[in-house]
Amino acid sequence: MRTAHDLNTAVWRKSSYSDGTGGSCVEVADGFPGFIPVRDSKTPEGPVLVFPNAGWSAFVTAAKGGML
Numbered sequence: 044m045r046t047a048h049d050l051n052t053a054v055w056r057k058s059s060y061s062d063g064t065g066g067s068c069v070e071v072a073d074g075f076p077g078f079i080p081v082r083d084s085k086t087p088e089g090p091v092l093v094f095p096n097a098g099w100s101a102f103v104t105a106a107k108g109g110m111l
Contacts, residue, residue: 048075048078048080050080053080055071055082056070057070057084058070068084069081069084070084071099077095079094079096080092081094
């Protein structure tokens with residue numbers, strides 16, 4: 044199922060793990076009820092992945108816990 048989301052007002056923030064050397068960096072946009080948009084900071088005009096809040100929270104918790 045595809046759902047279009049209007050991300051024209053998105054204010055993106057880069058991951059705190061980004062060191063500016065062009066490595067693997069993601070950006071997220073806050074303020075969208077029910078979902079978190081995520082994109083590759085090296086390709087800001089590229090595709091955006093949209094995750095339900097609970098799914099993104101579980102991913103971040105697993106990543107911080109070394110489970111990924």
